[in-house]
Structures are given as structure tokens and as C-alpha cells.
Amino acid sequence: MRTLRYDLPASLVVFLVAVPLSLGIAMAAGAPLAAGLIAAAVGGIVAGLLGGSPLVVSGPTASLTVVIAGLVHTYGWQATCLITILAGGVQVLLGAFKSARAALAVSPAVVHGMLAGVGIVIALAQLHVVLGGSPQHSAWDNLVQLPGQIADLHGHKVMVGVLTVSVLLVWSRLPKHVRAVPAPLAALVVAAATAWLFHWNVTRIDLSGALGSWSLPELPQGDWHQIAGAALLVALLAGAESLLCSVATDGTHTGPRADLDKELSGQGVANVVSGFLGGLPVAGVIVRSTTNIRAGARTHWSAVLHGGWVLLFALCLGWTIRLIPMEALAALLVFIGIRTISLGHVRKVHGHNEVPVYLVTLTGVVVIGLAEGVLAGLALAALLALRRLTRVTVDKREEPNGRLHATVSGSLTFLGVPRLTAELRAIPARADVDLDLNIDFMDNAAFEAIHSWRLDHERLGGTVTIDELHDEWYSMAASGARMFPAKSPPKPAGHWWLPWTHPRRRTTGVQECRLTQGAAEFHRRTAPLVRPIFTELAGRQQPSHLFITCADSRIMPSLITSSGPGDLFTVRNIGNLVPCAGSEPADDSVGAAIEYATRVLDVHTITVCGHSGCGAMAALLGGPATTAGLPQLGSWLRHGAAGLDRLAAERGPDASLDRLCRLNVQQQLENLRTYRRVDEQVRAGQLKLVGLYFDIATARVHVVPPRSPALPAEPGQR
Structure with a gap:
């Protein structure tokens, strides 16, 4: 293959990143460590072959750690594997019904808040491991018991954690040829070599027999409603992360664009296979995908080869994992968890006034739970969107001729009636008012508010002239005609005032052709807006x-x-x-x-x-x-x-x-x-x-x- 000279070295780089992260995620989820390697191999091979995003690399993801840890604690590992299979089946169905685009409707503030909340939960839990203790079952308990854990330090274990984090911090400042080795791998190698050289008393990882001791997934015991809800939650979270990762990677390369429905179905099949083999749920992972692209990958074969390297490593070199201190893996997860809190994301959502959504999601994930935090964030995002869609602005100014000119803009619904009424009633009695309605919708409550004010104002000696800049919502309601069923479609703004030679006009051909194109643009964009005016002017x-x-x-x-x-x-x-x-x-x-x-x-x-x-x-x-x-x-x-x-x-x-x-x-x-x-x-x-x-x-x-x-x-x- 012509692209193999690009995909082969890229797959090796991604493999070196994937192994330590997969082990750490499995440990944080309370799953067997081998489950992380199985998920990485299946995600690379199956999702790489069947997915619709050529450069996305799939595997176990930190965003599902909290959910998987709860499932393992409630139902046990084998039952969690069956839930993973069910989640994969749901993803296959969603992909078959072409519903992948719906996942992109989730507010980025909710996604970033969820990832930051999960990062905090992981960091708090694994910090106890770094300090030589055991994590608790909730973020609040981990936070409460942290001072006592710090007071009872375990010297060598803490030193391994500090050394791991130190390497991760300084690695990006080293020369470029040194940074060719991925930072997570370098940190674990340095920590393992130092612990072995100085005979530190640390906790070792044991994978002996883990890959060979396979058993069938078990049926979860409990309320089937909760089991179905858990499968649906895993399917939606993993699917949403995969699709968002696909969209993000599309913006970083010039290759073929992602087929989102195919990607969702491919992720579903990968989850079915991973759950059957005893692996963690898989999803498209942004860290591995961006590493893949930066390493020069051209096709999906890079992800497939990376999965093959993970499988080969697990089968042939799994014994080397015993050299890695568990505290080093925990320190790696603490570092990754803190890195999920990105100030860049906060600045982006702040620019769109969505910081409350971000904070509510983050707080809900940390304090209550992942599903509850995401639902709270989605609910707040929906309320804010509804508020923006129904926001009403009223601008008033006095004209030189003594008349008062008022412009009402927005979508006039019952939610905006209090503001609208207050602004209109502030207009002095007996004033001559020109009221412009620059609106795209008006419900009955808004019409009644404007109409009642108009009648009262005119009864007290004032005059009101209403001019509707778009569809005649007020006039139709006042005449008793049937109202439009939906909002007025937006009127596209033409570029009639730009020269034909300007790039934004996009006209081609000779001057006569440009004239006819301009006339067609006038008919399409401008004529519907000015036709009422020209109808009035037609007589004289x-x-x-x-x-x-x-x-x-x-x-x-x-x-x-x-x-x-x-x-x-x-x-x-x-x-x-x-x-x-x-x-x-x-x-x-x-x-x-x-x-x-x-x-x-x-x-x-x-x-x-x-x-x-x-x-x-x-x-x-x-x-x-x-x-x-x-x-x-x-x-x-x-x-x-x-x-x-x-x-x-x-x-x-x-x-x-x-x-x-x-x-x-x-x-x-x-x-x-x-x-x-x-x-x-x-x-x-x-x-x-x-x-x-x-x-x-x-x-x-x-x-x-x-x-x-x-x-x-x-x-x-x-």
C-alpha cells in the first residue's frame, strides 16, 4: 500500500500512547487491567476497519470511567461486559437509523463540563492511590479523606507518583528528538526504572493469566429498567464522544470526511466484540486521534495496525507490565484528569455566555453523578437557549419631528410579555408613536399585550402607527386571520451593494451575464422584501x-x-x-x-x-x-x-x-x-x-x- 510508509510509523506512536492510558483507565474503572488492553486492541482493529472516520483511533476512554466504575461496583465485572454488549447493539441500531447527527446537538459546554467533572473525579480517586491508600466510592468521600491520607504518607509510593508527574511536566520542554517518545510512556519507563534501581517498596501490576482466563459475560441481576438505562447511557456517552471526536479530527486534516452514521455503527460493533472478549467500552479518543494525525497517518490502517501492536504486546510482552508501579499509573491518571480542565474551553463557553452550563455540568458530575450532571447541564442549556430565542428588545428614541419611534425585535412569546408590557407602558400618554415590529413570531399573549396597549394609548389621546418589517403577524391577528404555524423563515441578506468583481458576489461571465445574474439575485432575495413598497409607489x-x-x-x-x-x-x-x-x-x-x-x-x-x-x-x-x-x-x-x-x-x-x-x-x-x-x-x-x-x-x-x-x-x- 502506498500509504503504509506513513501509517506504519504513526501506528507505532499511537501504540506507545495507548498502552499506558488503557492500563490506567482500566485501573481507575475498577476493571481487570487486561480489559484496557483488550478494548484498545478491539477499538483499533474493529472500529478502525468498520468505522467511518479514517483517522480516528478508538479505545477505552476516560470519560466513561465513572460510569464503568459504578457498574462494576453494582453488578460486577462480567455483568458489566454484558451491558457493554447491549450498548454496542444500541449504537448499531442508531447508526442504521441515520441518527448520528442528533448527537451533535449537544451543547459543547455540556461536553466540556462533563469531561472536566470526570477528570476531577478521576484525579481525586487516583490521588489516594498515589499517596499509598485506596480510593473511595464518591468524589466527596475522596475529598473529605484526602487530608488524612496526606498525613499518612507512604514514602516510596509518593516518590514514584511525584517522579511520574515531574516527567510529564518537563517532557514538553525537552528537545524535539527526545519528545519523539510519548510523554506517558516516558514517565512510566522512568518511574519503573527508578523504582527497580533503588528497590522502592511500591505496588506492582500483575497480568499473569489475565488474558487467558476468559469467561462468558453474565446477565446483570437487578431492576431491568436500571440495566437498560445503564446500557443506553454507555451507548449515548460513548457514541457522542466518538462523533464529536470525528468532527474535531475532520478539521485537522484534508483527507476524506467522516461518515458519522457508519462511524457510530462501527463503534457499536467494536463495543459488542470488546464486551464479549471481556474488554472495556470503546469510543473515539481525541488524544490518540490527534497523536495519530500529528504522526503523519493517512488512512484507517494506522488505527488498525495500532490495535495489532497492542494485541501483540499483550500476548508476547505482557510480563513487562509487572515492572510498572501502580502508583505511577495513578499519577498518570491524576495528571490526565487535571488536564481535562481546560481554560481554553472555559474562555470559549464564556464568549457565548455558557459558563453556567459548564459549571452546572461539572458540579453535577462531581457531586451527584455523571448521568445526573449531564442531564442537569442539558436542562440548563435548553432553558438558556429558550431564553435567547424568546428574548425581546425594545429600542425607543424621539425623532426631530416630536414623534416617538420604538422598535420591537425578537420572537414575541408569552415569556417576553412582562418585558414588552413594561417598555410599552413607559411611553408617555398622548405621545405620537411609530412602532416597528422587527419580529419573526408572535403568539397570542404577545399580540394581546401590544393590542391592549395600543387601544389604551389611543383612548388617552395618543396615536400609534405600526409597521411590520417582516410577515404581518400583528395585522393578521388583528383581522382574525389564521396565524402562521411557525416562525418566519429568515430573509437572507444579499450583497447587492458589493461590486460584481468582489469575491463575495461570486458572479462570472460577461457583463450581460452579470446583469442577468444580478436581476435573478434581486428576484430571489430583495424583491420579496421591497414588493409592498413598490406596490404603493406603482401609482405615482x-x-x-x-x-x-x-x-x-x-x-x-x-x-x-x-x-x-x-x-x-x-x-x-x-x-x-x-x-x-x-x-x-x-x-x-x-x-x-x-x-x-x-x-x-x-x-x-x-x-x-x-x-x-x-x-x-x-x-x-x-x-x-x-x-x-x-x-x-x-x-x-x-x-x-x-x-x-x-x-x-x-x-x-x-x-x-x-x-x-x-x-x-x-x-x-x-x-x-x-x-x-x-x-x-x-x-x-x-x-x-x-x-x-x-x-x-x-x-x-x-x-x-x-x-x-x-x-x-x-x-x-x-
């Missing part, structure tokens, strides 16, 4: 502004003024020029627009908007030679000559293109006054002339005041 237009600006493709009047359909009556030409009334050469286009805007549309404002880097003004600065080959453009630019004359008359230090662009705006405002109708309306206070200047580089809009004897050097910002 009533713009309030005549907007005269440059034909430059970088200027978007509606974007830079935050205006909508029907607001601006727009005239665009090169240089945003306004020919004087009766000027030569004559130009009726701009004059016709001015005439129509002031006599028919009755606009209130005429705006002339220039911009930085205007090509027309640059051509004026360049002189007639610039437009020598463009006779029509040269003729048109004569209407901007007055601005160039002004720039020459100033003779100031700012005789630049930017200054000319601003002076041109002022000159065109004066040219507007040459139209009799415009001048009359300005003098009567019926029409306002405004100058704007758009700085393209900074995307800032500046107000350009009319010309005065004391012209400010820099116009104010809008």
Missing part, C-alpha cells in the same frame, strides 16, 4: 429631493444618502454640472429635469453632489489638450469653466483637484439660481439648495456650504 411618484450628481460609477446616491425607492429624483451627468438657464451650448436635459421637479413633483430640496477624484474636473485642470479627441465632452465641460476660474482667482495653497471638485459644487448651486422658478421658490423659503461632497477613499459625505465671502477651508461633515 412623490420624491422630496432632486439629486444632481456625477455619472461616475463609484457614486451610489441611494447608498450614500440611506434613501429608498421614491425618495430621490436623480439626474446624473459628467461632472454633476448644471448649465445656466439660456446658456450656450444649450442643454435641455438638465433644465427639463429641474423644470419637472419644481413645477410637477414639487420637490423640497435640490442637491448637487460632487466627489473626490472627479475625472471631469481633472480634465478641466488639464486644459483643452485633455479633451482634444473628445469634442462633445470638451463642449460639455464649458459649463464647469466658472469653477476653474474661481480656483485660479483664489491662488491659495489648496489649488488642487480636490479643491476644484468642492468649488464646482458651489458653482452649480449658484447656476441653479439662474432658473426663475428655482430662484423664486428659494426666496419664498419653499425650496432648499444643498451641496454635498463624497470622499470616495474614506466613504464620508461632507456638506458643502454655499459660497460666501468667508468660505471655510474645510466643509463640515454630514
Whole structure:
């Protein structure tokens, strides 16, 4: 196989990591030590061959230690093996019914809290072993009896534990070629060699006859409801960890993606085989999987080979395990348990305000039990999610015209009614209110709250205008129509304001194709949102502004003024020029627009908007030679000559293109006054002339005041 040169060395690295961890997990679970090696071999070979994640390495996992220890204590080891078989059968069924994705719905805060809680439980229990004693059956008892255990130290056993932890701490700081040996293996080798060399009085591990003394799993004695619940718990916890491990490893390599349903079924078959052979439950283990990927593995054969090495070691070199002090294994588990409490995980859940879920899960696992702690964390996560989904925000502000503008956002359910009612009743009586409902759902309780407030407010002399930005939940409820059965689907935000050449637009082909693509995007995304507005505008237009600006493709009047359909009556030409009334050469286009805007549309404002880097003004600065080959453009630019004359008359230090662009705006405002109708309306206070200047580089809009004897050097910002 072409990948064997990568998978073979990677499998050896994972094997060296797997052996000490498997032995330690078996010891912490109160199971025979051989059960850990059996589970590691079966997890590697069976799950590696049948699973759907090519680089995940399976074996006994620390997260199940607490559960397995409780099962061994309650039913005995042989009965626990049968529960493992049942759990594997459940996983096979779940995989067959394509339910693997459901496990990913578990909040990461619950998962991290569970792992941290299990780590604390393991660390407290194995700390007693390191100190020469025996662990108790609960984390609380271990904690209570810890001071007495510390007072009654067993010298050599404690020294072995301290030595093991010391090696684990310093190993990552050693040279890279030394760190090629996995830290757990190095720590156990150093501890075993030191204990043997100095003849320390430590507890030895004995595997003699353990692999050969196989017996059939036994039927658990007790309430079958509890037995079924235990099997289901093992299946769900092991399956969830395997699937989360698969998803995590997918993000660290570029190979084939994981088939989660196949992975779950493969893990189930591995658990059936492991339980039948007398092994621990197996799951995908993140530590071994990341080690596998970092060692350069390419396919599932690395995991399979690692399982073969574990089996070969157990059969041929199992006698070497007698050299390992049990206190060293316990110290390894204490170190691993503490490492599960990751500050990085805490920071992640803190960023999403899920620290309470993490802490409740952790505390529940430590104080009550693993199943209870996980259920408590899931319940709290569900409550917080429900609270977020039903959160209501009410923003209020007073408009310059004296009206009060209020915006209600969120999903309006009965849970948000108290907050909604309090905010609405805080609005002063007899106020004129514009109420925007930016909501995606409204139940009857929320409708009654808004409707009752509206009736009361209007009865006391106020006015309420309700505008719904999405589906008409309020209007339909008020008319007695049938409400929508579910939340409004989210309206995808288009990127209409981005250039076609921008990567996020993802348009291809010639310009005509881009236009048709843009039209299709408008129909798909934007048209449903603006159709009600255009329906109202279809009969007639009533713009309030005549907007005269440059034909430059970088200027978007509606974007830079935050205006909508029907607001601006727009005239665009090169240089945003306004020919004087009766000027030569004559130009009726701009004059016709001015005439129509002031006599028919009755606009209130005429705006002339220039911009930085205007090509027309640059051509004026360049002189007639610039437009020598463009006779029509040269003729048109004569209407901007007055601005160039002004720039020459100033003779100031700012005789630049930017200054000319601003002076041109002022000159065109004066040219507007040459139209009799415009001048009359300005003098009567019926029409306002405004100058704007758009700085393209900074995307800032500046107000350009009319010309005065004391012209400010820099116009104010809008």
C-alpha cells in the first residue's frame, strides 16, 4: 500500500500512547487491567476497519470511567461486559437509523463540563492511590479523606507518583528528538526504572493469566429498567464522544470526511466484540486521534495496525507490565484528569455566555453523578437557549419631528410579555408613536399585550402607527386571520451593494451575464422584501429631493444618502454640472429635469453632489489638450469653466483637484439660481439648495456650504 510508509510509523506512536492510558483507565474503572488492553486492541482493529472516520483511533476512554466504575461496583465485572454488549447493539441500531447527527446537538459546554467533572473525579480517586491508600466510592468521600491520607504518607509510593508527574511536566520542554517518545510512556519507563534501581517498596501490576482466563459475560441481576438505562447511557456517552471526536479530527486534516452514521455503527460493533472478549467500552479518543494525525497517518490502517501492536504486546510482552508501579499509573491518571480542565474551553463557553452550563455540568458530575450532571447541564442549556430565542428588545428614541419611534425585535412569546408590557407602558400618554415590529413570531399573549396597549394609548389621546418589517403577524391577528404555524423563515441578506468583481458576489461571465445574474439575485432575495413598497409607489411618484450628481460609477446616491425607492429624483451627468438657464451650448436635459421637479413633483430640496477624484474636473485642470479627441465632452465641460476660474482667482495653497471638485459644487448651486422658478421658490423659503461632497477613499459625505465671502477651508461633515 502506498500509504503504509506513513501509517506504519504513526501506528507505532499511537501504540506507545495507548498502552499506558488503557492500563490506567482500566485501573481507575475498577476493571481487570487486561480489559484496557483488550478494548484498545478491539477499538483499533474493529472500529478502525468498520468505522467511518479514517483517522480516528478508538479505545477505552476516560470519560466513561465513572460510569464503568459504578457498574462494576453494582453488578460486577462480567455483568458489566454484558451491558457493554447491549450498548454496542444500541449504537448499531442508531447508526442504521441515520441518527448520528442528533448527537451533535449537544451543547459543547455540556461536553466540556462533563469531561472536566470526570477528570476531577478521576484525579481525586487516583490521588489516594498515589499517596499509598485506596480510593473511595464518591468524589466527596475522596475529598473529605484526602487530608488524612496526606498525613499518612507512604514514602516510596509518593516518590514514584511525584517522579511520574515531574516527567510529564518537563517532557514538553525537552528537545524535539527526545519528545519523539510519548510523554506517558516516558514517565512510566522512568518511574519503573527508578523504582527497580533503588528497590522502592511500591505496588506492582500483575497480568499473569489475565488474558487467558476468559469467561462468558453474565446477565446483570437487578431492576431491568436500571440495566437498560445503564446500557443506553454507555451507548449515548460513548457514541457522542466518538462523533464529536470525528468532527474535531475532520478539521485537522484534508483527507476524506467522516461518515458519522457508519462511524457510530462501527463503534457499536467494536463495543459488542470488546464486551464479549471481556474488554472495556470503546469510543473515539481525541488524544490518540490527534497523536495519530500529528504522526503523519493517512488512512484507517494506522488505527488498525495500532490495535495489532497492542494485541501483540499483550500476548508476547505482557510480563513487562509487572515492572510498572501502580502508583505511577495513578499519577498518570491524576495528571490526565487535571488536564481535562481546560481554560481554553472555559474562555470559549464564556464568549457565548455558557459558563453556567459548564459549571452546572461539572458540579453535577462531581457531586451527584455523571448521568445526573449531564442531564442537569442539558436542562440548563435548553432553558438558556429558550431564553435567547424568546428574548425581546425594545429600542425607543424621539425623532426631530416630536414623534416617538420604538422598535420591537425578537420572537414575541408569552415569556417576553412582562418585558414588552413594561417598555410599552413607559411611553408617555398622548405621545405620537411609530412602532416597528422587527419580529419573526408572535403568539397570542404577545399580540394581546401590544393590542391592549395600543387601544389604551389611543383612548388617552395618543396615536400609534405600526409597521411590520417582516410577515404581518400583528395585522393578521388583528383581522382574525389564521396565524402562521411557525416562525418566519429568515430573509437572507444579499450583497447587492458589493461590486460584481468582489469575491463575495461570486458572479462570472460577461457583463450581460452579470446583469442577468444580478436581476435573478434581486428576484430571489430583495424583491420579496421591497414588493409592498413598490406596490404603493406603482401609482405615482412623490420624491422630496432632486439629486444632481456625477455619472461616475463609484457614486451610489441611494447608498450614500440611506434613501429608498421614491425618495430621490436623480439626474446624473459628467461632472454633476448644471448649465445656466439660456446658456450656450444649450442643454435641455438638465433644465427639463429641474423644470419637472419644481413645477410637477414639487420637490423640497435640490442637491448637487460632487466627489473626490472627479475625472471631469481633472480634465478641466488639464486644459483643452485633455479633451482634444473628445469634442462633445470638451463642449460639455464649458459649463464647469466658472469653477476653474474661481480656483485660479483664489491662488491659495489648496489649488488642487480636490479643491476644484468642492468649488464646482458651489458653482452649480449658484447656476441653479439662474432658473426663475428655482430662484423664486428659494426666496419664498419653499425650496432648499444643498451641496454635498463624497470622499470616495474614506466613504464620508461632507456638506458643502454655499459660497460666501468667508468660505471655510474645510466643509463640515454630514
